[in-house]
Amino acid sequence: MIAKFSVQSNDPHLFQTLNGLRHIAETRRFKAWLLDQFGVLHDGKKPYPGAISTLEMLATTGAKMVVISNSSRRASTTIDKLKSLGFDPSLFAGAITSGELTHQYLLRRDDAWFAALGRSCIHMTWSDRGAISLEGLGLKVVENVEEADFILAHGTEGMGLPSGDVRPMSLQDLEKILEICAAKKIPMVVANPDYVTVEARALRVMPGTLASKFEKFGGEVRWMGKPDKIIYKSAMAMVGVDACDSIAVGDSLHHDIKGANAAGIQSVFITGGIHATELGLGSYGEVADLSSVQTLVSKYDAYPSYVLPSFSW
DSSP: OOEEEESSTTOSOEEEEOSSSHHHHTTTOOSEEEEOOBTTTBOSSSBOTTHHHHHHHHHTTTOEEEEEEOOSSOHHHHHHHHHHTTOOGGGEEEEEEHHHHHHHHHHHOOSHHHHTOOSEEEEEEOSTTOOOOOTTSOOEEOSOGGGOSEEEESOSSEEEOTTSOEEEOOHHHHHHHHHHHHHTTOOEEESOOOSEEEETTEEEEOHHHHHHHHHHTTOOEEEOSTTSTHHHHHHHHHHTOOGGGEEEEESOIIIIIHHHHHHTOEEEEETTSTTTTTTTOOSTTOOOOHHHHHHHHHHHTOOOSEEESSSOO
16 A cells, blocks of 8 residues: 555655555665664564565665664674574675664764763663673773763663673662762763663663653763664765665654654654554554554654555565
């Protein structure tokens, strides 16, 4: 089905509803496809139905596919994860993650804001999901706020220790530390701007939630991923294309679609991801009610070019 639908009356933003990507892909209009992973390609545990075959069909059109993810892990880890889930790594031109951007900016420090950061950090990271290594960055992990130059947020499950271990902590306890840091004007670098992510149809709290809370406390945050256009520019540079030749595919209106809007590229909104419950969807692949989509895009002030129930051909 192809249907134009106005986001709101007298609004210039229109989106098309489609059953699959074939209509867009076979025009060969877009040289680069910037693909979100969680909520689009897989749910963290297994690929979505038809996702692998859709990637293979997309590849036959000559499209250059780049994974752009707000994962706090390095790009190589993301490709390894996709391979373990059954995706063919050779189909991707590469991956850009917020974790990779964070690592590179902390390593190079050729950006004025990062150049001004000290070396001592409070590290909020993962515990059950596996801690994030800071090896090679020349950072000193501290527990005492008085010793910290900045906060580095990779996860929401615990506090990194100088030994390299992780002390599991609740969100409430982490937020208490953030409140103290905000009062002391200690800045934060958030290596995963997502608020939540899809994991086997459930939603898990991500570091963006901590960063948002930190801003409410009056703290300064450097957001290292979507919706900031920094990650889109990096992805386009990787494959040597301009914004007019690129299209982004994602399931988060705030991160994926709003980020694509900021970067000046077209986008595909997958309704079966993190907004499935808001849209009243009970099963994967179910088509969302158009009026519900209209309400949601207006709520988030994020405007997709196309709307699909899932990443399918």
